[in-house]
Amino acid sequence: MAAGPLQSQVLLPERIAGLLGLSGxxxxxxxxxxxxxxxxxxxxxxxxxxxxxxxxxxxxxxxDRIAVNRVGxxxxxxxxxxxxxxxxxxxxxxxxxxRPAYDLGPLLVPFSALLGFAVIPMGNGIHLADPETGVVFxxxxxxxxxxGLVMMGYASNNKYSLLGGLRxxxxxxxxxxxxxxxxxxxxxxTGSLQMSEIVAQQAEPLVSIAGITIxxxxxxxxxxxxxxxxxxxxxxxGRNPFDVPEAPTEIVAGYQTEYSSVYFVLIxxxxxxxxxxxxxxxxxxxxxxxxxxxxxxxxxxxxxxxxFYLFTQWARSAVPRIRIDQFLxxxxxxxxxxxxxxxxxxxxxxxxxx
Amino acid sequence: xxxxxxTPDDGVVETLPTGGDELEALLGDLAxxxxxxxxxxxxxxxxxxxxxxxxxxRDEAGFDHLSCVTAEEREDRYESIYHLTSYDDRTREASVxxxxxxxxxxxxxxxxxxRTADWHEREAYDLIGIDYDxxxxxxxxxxxxxxxxxxxxxxxxxxxxQIVTLKExxxxxxxxxxxxxxxxxxxxxxxxxxxxxxxxxxxxVLDGEQVVDVDPDIGYLHRCEEQMCQTKTYRHQIMPYxxxxxxxxxxxxxxxxxxxxxxxLNDIDVPEYAQVIRTLGAEFCRIASHMLAVGTFALxxxxxxxxxxxxxxxxxxxxxxxxxxxxxxxxxxxxxxxxGVVWDLPEPREEFFELIRDFLDDLPxxxxxxxxxxxxxxxxxxxxIDTGVLPPEVAKSYGATGPVARGSGIDYDLRRxxxxxxxxELEWDxxxxxGQDNFSRLLVRLREVEESAKIIEQCxxxxxxxxxxxxxxxxxxxxxxxPDDDTEIYRAVEAAKGELGIYIRADGTEKPGRFKIRxxxxxxxxxxxxxxNGEYIPDMVASLGSLDIVLGxxxx
Numbered sequence: 001m002a003a004g005p006l007q008s009q010v011l012l013p014e015r016i017a018g019l020l021g022l023s024g025x026x027x028x029x030x031x032x033x034x035x036x037x038x039x040x041x042x043x044x045x046x047x048x049x050x051x052x053x054x055x056x057x058x059x060x061x062x063x064d065r066i067a068v069n070r071v072g073x074x075x076x077x078x079x080x081x082x083x084x085x086x087x088x089x090x091x092x093x094x095x096x097x098x099r100p101a102y103d104l105g106p107l108l109v110p111f112s113a114l115l116g117f118a119v120i121p122m123g124n125g126i127h128l129a130d131p132e133t134g135v136v137f138x139x140x141x142x143x144x145x146x147x148g149l150v151m152m153g154y155a156s157n158n159k160y161s162l163l164g165g166l167r168x169x170x171x172x173x174x175x176x177x178x179x180x181x182x183x184x185x186x187x188x189x190t191g192s193l194q195m196s197e198i199v200a201q202q203a204e205p206l207v208s209i210a211g212i213t214i215x216x217x218x219x220x221x222x223x224x225x226x227x228x229x230x231x232x233x234x235x236x237x238g239r240n241p242f243d244v245p246e247a248p249t250e251i252v253a254g255y256q257t258e259y260s261s262v263y264f265v266l267i268x269x270x271x272x273x274x275x276x277x278x279x280x281x282x283x284x285x286x287x288x289x290x291x292x293x294x295x296x297x298x299x300x301x302x303x304x305x306x307x308f309y310l311f312t313q314w315a316r317s318a319v320p321r322i323r324i325d326q327f328l329x330x331x332x333x334x335x336x337x338x339x340x341x342x343x344x345x346x347x348x349x350x351x352x353x354x
Numbered sequence: 355x356x357x358x359x360x361t362p363d364d365g366v367v368e369t370l371p372t373g374g375d376e377l378e379a380l381l382g383d384l385a386x387x388x389x390x391x392x393x394x395x396x397x398x399x400x401x402x403x404x405x406x407x408x409x410x411x412r413d414e415a416g417f418d419h420l421s422c423v424t425a426e427e428r429e430d431r432y433e434s435i436y437h438l439t440s441y442d443d444r445t446r447e448a449s450v451x452x453x454x455x456x457x458x459x460x461x462x463x464x465x466x467x468x469r470t471a472d473w474h475e476r477e478a479y480d481l482i483g484i485d486y487d488x489x490x491x492x493x494x495x496x497x498x499x500x501x502x503x504x505x506x507x508x509x510x511x512x513x514x515x516q517i518v519t520l521k522e523x524x525x526x527x528x529x530x531x532x533x534x535x536x537x538x539x540x541x542x543x544x545x546x547x548x549x550x551x552x553x554x555x556x557x558x559v560l561d562g563e564q565v566v567d568v569d570p571d572i573g574y575l576h577r578c579e580e581q582m583c584q585t586k587t588y589r590h591q592i593m594p595y596x597x598x599x600x601x602x603x604x605x606x607x608x609x610x611x612x613x614x615x616x617x618x619l620n621d622i623d624v625p626e627y628a629q630v631i632r633t634l635g636a637e638f639c640r641i642a643s644h645m646l647a648v649g650t651f652a653l654x655x656x657x658x659x660x661x662x663x664x665x666x667x668x669x670x671x672x673x674x675x676x677x678x679x680x681x682x683x684x685x686x687x688x689x690x691x692x693x694g695v696v697w698d699l700p701e702p703r704e705e706f707f708e709l710i711r712d713f714l715d716d717l718p719x720x721x722x723x724x725x726x727x728x729x730x731x732x733x734x735x736x737x738x739i740d741t742g743v744l745p746p747e748v749a750k751s752y753g754a755t756g757p758v759a760r761g762s763g764i765d766y767d768l769r770r771x772x773x774x775x776x777x778x779e780l781e782w783d784x785x786x787x788x789g790q791d792n793f794s795r796l797l798v799r800l801r802e803v804e805e806s807a808k809i810i811e812q813c814x815x816x817x818x819x820x821x822x823x824x825x826x827x828x829x830x831x832x833x834x835x836x837p838d839d840d841t842e843i844y845r846a847v848e849a850a851k852g853e854l855g856i857y858i859r860a861d862g863t864e865k866p867g868r869f870k871i872r873x874x875x876x877x878x879x880x881x882x883x884x885x886x887n888g889e890y891i892p893d894m895v896a897s898l899g900s901l902d903i904v905l906g907x908x909x910x
Contacts, residue, residue, distance in 0.1 A: 063664035249549035321657035
């Protein structure tokens with residue numbers, strides 16, 4: 001159904017090594033490094049578009065405005081202008097910050113998200129690694145960000161940061177459990193944690209109506225789990241209505257209150273890559289990964305993660321933020337219960353059918 | 355819902371002592387002297403009988419609203435004037451005058467009787483230097499704690515250098531805990547914070563995510579507006595200042611407060627035509643102000659610059675276009691004059707009316723959109739209903755007025771209860787909501803926009819048919835106004851935020867001897883601790899937003 005091979009069995013590092021004529025350990029290392037470099041840059045470019053430009057344009061569209069349109073076509077060069085502006089600002093380090101932790105926090109956030117992309121199949125053979133524990137790896141890598149947030153919150157020597165750090169932890173614990181439990185319900189279908197296997201299984205046809213074959217995407221098989229996953233994901237990436245860790249009108253900017261200049265850029269970069277990673281995991285687990293008609297896999301993959309990004313911005317423009325206690329109520333009393341119900345139900349159904 | 359007219363046949367109102375002699379009889383020995391203010395009878399009492407007098411007036415004569423406290427240093431004495439009125443009948447007024455000796459200005463505090471006296475007496479202490487005995491927390495309110503002297507006292511040395519040391523501002527960085535062993539956290543919210551609506555500093559003590567104590571610290575925007583008005587002449591020079599008190603679109607409403615006080619003081623009539631124009635302009639200001647209030651409240655609750663904020667700004671912009679056509683200015687209108695307005699409606703009049711009618715036609719749809727987006731939103735409801743609760747008796751004790759009082763179910767609106775302008779000729783309702791919470795205050799504002807639109811529509815109808823030879827925009831006012839020495843007046847109007855009162859004491863010259871502004875925001879802001887203690891931080895922020903304060907008016 002997709003143009004070209006959906007999942008080439010050859011991973012990106014091997015292909016690069018093959019092109020360079022290298023083999024063995026050297027080939028693996030060089031291929032891996034170059035592959036990682038390519039994937040990281042693909043994401044950074046998308047983040048650059050998403051952050052300073054698309055975010056403004058989307059919000060403006062929701063609020064009847066025009067937004068950036070002065071520099072370059074559609075105001076696109078504002079990305080360059082903003083990058084220069086942000087990086088040339090003074091890096092203010094407040095008194096009494098806990099130095100190594102204060103500096104490491106902003107680095108952990110983007111890099112944990114980038115690390116998660118190592119196992120995501122992006123179509124057209126852009127797939128860095130395909131371990132058997134792919135899903136677990138993706139979640140584990142993205143969870144490292146929580147550590148970064150705590151480090152920032154505690155090391156900043158600021159009470160708003162502290163409150164933000166505490167809220168970030170509370171939200172990550174409350175919503176990561178339902179997120180992973182829901183993902184586990186997909187694993188029950190696939191019987192494998194390997195990303196390529198999960199994608200391959202979703203290419204199987206679900207039903208065929210009038211010559212159109214609908215593939216067995218798990219979003220179609222179990223829409224309830226998909227909805228749960230997207231919601232938990234929204235909390236995980238800290239967007240409205242679940243953006244309590246930042247909560248600008250309450251605790252200024254939460255854990256990132258004391259960060260300026262390049263650290264500010266790193267944190268924002270990390271947030272956007274996390275949104276994309278959230279979208280990527282959702283796409284891989286529920287939307288057939290890079291699969292889709294006519295267009296190449298990578299294009300479909302990009303469309304899917306950008307759709308999730310659009311969704312987060314939509315929520316941001318339209319939905320009020322819930323209060324911290326309501327937020328935790330929803331997580332512990334709502335999402336957790338529902339996700340376990342979903343898991344048990346799926347297990348029973350799969351057990352009965354299979 | 356709301357009553358069209360105050361009910362004089364209620365029976366209760368009739369039996370309450372209202373006239374000067376009746377009240378004097380009620381006070382008996384407490385009153386040691388008698389004054390006549392233009393708005394109310396004044397009773398001079400001993401400085402140690404303040405609580406007893408106020409309590410008697412409150413409990414036995416129904417004066418349950420301490421509108422304002424004016425303090426002043428005179429030639430031979432200090433003086434505090436308590437302007438009392440009643441929530442049930444605004445036209446009943448009484449002034450309690452408390453002189454204090456020059457050498458030792460001590461006067462009993464009224465705080466145990468009216469909670470609102472807390473801040474008003476702190477301000478009197480700060481600016482004039484009267485010591486209020488029994489006040490729970492008598493420290494400076496507008497000026498920094500290290501300020502030397504009291505700027506409105508007569509022997510104040512203006513040339514004395516004032517040094518505000520760093521130590522003055524060190525405190526917020528130091529005290530993390532209330533007590534050594536406590537597990538509360540002290541946080542400064544403001545003066546630079548996204549949700550304080552200006553330079554407000556809220557000293558907050560937190561227990562986890564919950565607010566243990568809040569203490570609003572004001573004065574960052576104190577610009578000596580009262581003193582400035584005292585150095586200007588009545589006729590023209592004072593009018594530009596009111597625009598700068600509540601600068602968030604309420605200019606004409608503020609101007610009306612001064613115009614009303616000064617016109618009554620000087621016995622100036624306003625032509626009916628000008629009254630209609632004033633009413634029209636003032637209601638546009640109210641809409642603009644409420645739009646901003648609703649937009650920023652949504653911003654506080656939603657947490658980001660969401661669609662609703664932009665929509666509110668967009669609609670406010672339309673109002674400002676109308677006001678710009680009318681007054682030539684977008685915010686600092688300076689449109690009212692004593693005895694009328696500065697100029698007639700813009701020509702061609704038909705175009706101006708059409709602009710207004712277009713706005714009015716679009717308004718119901720726009721309001722529907724607000725209800726869809728905000729009041730109908732389940733998350734917003736769960737955030738605002740039953741948070742920031744302000745019971746009516748507490749609101750009254752704090753002198754809360756405007757949408758804050760009406761959101762607590764207090765049916766009190768000066769436009770109806772103490773009519774001025776053209777309001778009593780028009781068909782409209784006072785909006786009240788019984789929820790007492792943040793949601794009610796939001797609803798009151800949105801519904802008041804509808805009522806304002808009704809008023810505007812009737813004004814436009816009137817103005818369209820107004821005979822051309824009867825369009826007097828100003829009455830004949832002398833070039834120089836010199837009200838008699840020792841004439842005192844306290845008059846208020848219903849501004850967007852509540853009761854905006856002006857007290858003027860004339861001293862026989864062309865400038866006021868004492869000019870006092872009763873700011874609704876000042877009194878309303880005092881209720882913040884009542885609404886927020888024990889609630890979550892986000893609810894405190896929402897409550898602050900629902901009070902709709904403008905710091906320019908709080909600090910003056």
